[in-house]
């Protein structure tokens with residue numbers, strides 16, 4: 001698991017060590033330099049003569065870059081520091097100069113910005129050390145102009161020309177929330193110190209981070225992290241592998257309220273995913289014609305009422321204010337869903353509430369209800385609760401708005417997207433496991449069925465431990481993304497292919513753990 005800590009927590013953890021004279025910056029910058037050397041070795045035979053350009057701001061982030069530059073210059077690399085501010089870390093500057101590095105005072109001669117950017121773009125490595133966790137707002141002044149010019153000089157493409165390594169974080173992102181309010185130089189790698197910061201894992205900034213390296217500089221961080229990211233081993237270890245005394249009911253029964261005759265496919269996809277993810281049983285409730293389609297695709301599904309350990313409500317059910325043109329407002333699926341959801345809030349059965357089911361919610365909901373909106377559906381849900389918010393706001397600050405939806409409803413919220421953000425009562429997760437190929441119709445229905453099966457397997461525990469639903473939801477996002485990759489590595493996937501890849505995906509996660 002990757003744990004991410006807010007800037008204030010990192011500073012608080014640094015303070016006693018700095019007071020005790022621990023050389024934190026030397027540790028950080030040495031590890032940074034070693035990472036740069038390792039990356040360079042992977043790309044060229046000889047290090048001597050490789051060109052490194054440091055973009056250096058006024059604070060300690062610039063200090064890190066300068067000290068790392070000193071280490072690299074001593075190894076024979078040609079290092080140039082570009083100062084974007086009148087002030088620069090004194091010790092770092094001295095270290096670089098004494099190692100033979102050059103210094104360009106860009107702040108004193110902004111007309112040189114384009115030329116400096118062109119030179120940096122043609123270097124082997126650019127270290128972005130303009131601002132770190134001390135930034136206030138979007139990049140401004142010469143730093144902002146340099147990033148704009150350098151982005152132009154690189155043709156806007158990451159991976160072309162100089163390799164960009166961000167120092168602690170890409171300068172200008174919101175360290176705690178991943179917001180991007182101005183120009184930011186996309187990194188190929190980010191070397192972060194002490195702990196990951198939430199902004200490195202959250203969109204939109206997460207897309208500018210490249211490969212992430214966390215350097216241990218000896219901090220002891222107290223309390224709970226601000227954000228977590230599950231890794232394959234976490235999910236494999238926690239997977240409910242059946243034992244010799246298990247039977248279908250102990251493995252969990254998923255009750256599926258999904259599909260209308262306009263959208264029967266969603267029910268088929270959710271049912272397939274739940275069956276393929278290892279549910280003990282899947283019961284279908286909904287219009288008869290849809291039930292036939294579900295049974296034709298998955299004969300394992302049971303269409304009779306009975307015990308249920310988790311509900312999946314809403315895939316393929318239109319929102320309550322949308323007429324599906326057949327049975328009045330939403331048809332039989334909606335009626336069933338409305339009745340079932342009302343009863344479920346009173347009971348103690350986990351539920352996944354997706355698509356049209358979201359419009360039926362009547363908060364407060366228990367935390368073992370997991371809502372699975374995409375950004376557009378979250379906008380609708382939040383507006384219904386009086387928030388003046390648009391989809392673009394949700395996309396610009398997904399953690400903030402997913403958290404708001406959790407506060408307003410009491411439910412656990414899984415916000416779908418390129419990075420899936422989950423917020424529950426014990427914390428938040430950000431999962432980035434899926435190829436962009438997964439953005440295809442029906443993929444969300446597969447996620448709903450998969451998550452339903454995962455909740456059913458640990459139904460009683462999910463109700464007892466309020467934070468568990470969020471952990472399981474994050475795990476479902478990981479499995480979903482990995483199944484998409486496994487279904488067709490590097491190419492397009494259809495939603496049903498993702499469901500079909502679940503058994504092998506789960507087997508490999510369990511085997512690796």
Ligand SMILES: NC(=O)C1=CN([C@@H]2O[C@H](COP(=O)(O)OP(=O)(O)OC[C@H]3O[C@@H](n4cnc5c(N)ncnc54)[C@H](OP(=O)(O)O)[C@@H]3O)[C@@H](O)[C@H]2O)[C@@H](O)CC1
Nearest residue numbers: 024028058059060061131132133134135136138139140168
């Ligand atoms: N303490 C330690 O030993 C360790 C610290 N570590 C490192 O220190 C970093 C934090 O350093 P920090 O606190 O000095 O702040 P930092 O991120 O360099 O930025 C502040 C400077 O930037 C400027 N500035 C601000 N906003 C701006 C903007 N929007 N646009 C443009 N400029 C802006 C502002 O200048 P001003 O505008 O006030 O003149 C101010 O001087 C951390 O990320 C990590 O890399 C590690 O080495 C571990 C050990």
Ligand SMILES: Nc1ncnc2c1ncn2[C@@H]1O[C@H](COP(=O)(O)OP(=O)(O)O)[C@@H](O)[C@H]1O
Nearest residue numbers: 416417418434435436438439441442443444445
């Ligand atoms: N750019 C992307 N990269 C990776 N995964 C994505 C991306 N965009 C969307 N997804 C994932 O694809 C799925 C789409 O779900 P959803 O929008 O509900 O589609 P549908 O309603 O058609 O099933 C979600 O799991 C989401 O996290």
Ligand SMILES: [K+]
Nearest residue numbers: 128131167171
């Ligand atoms: K930086």
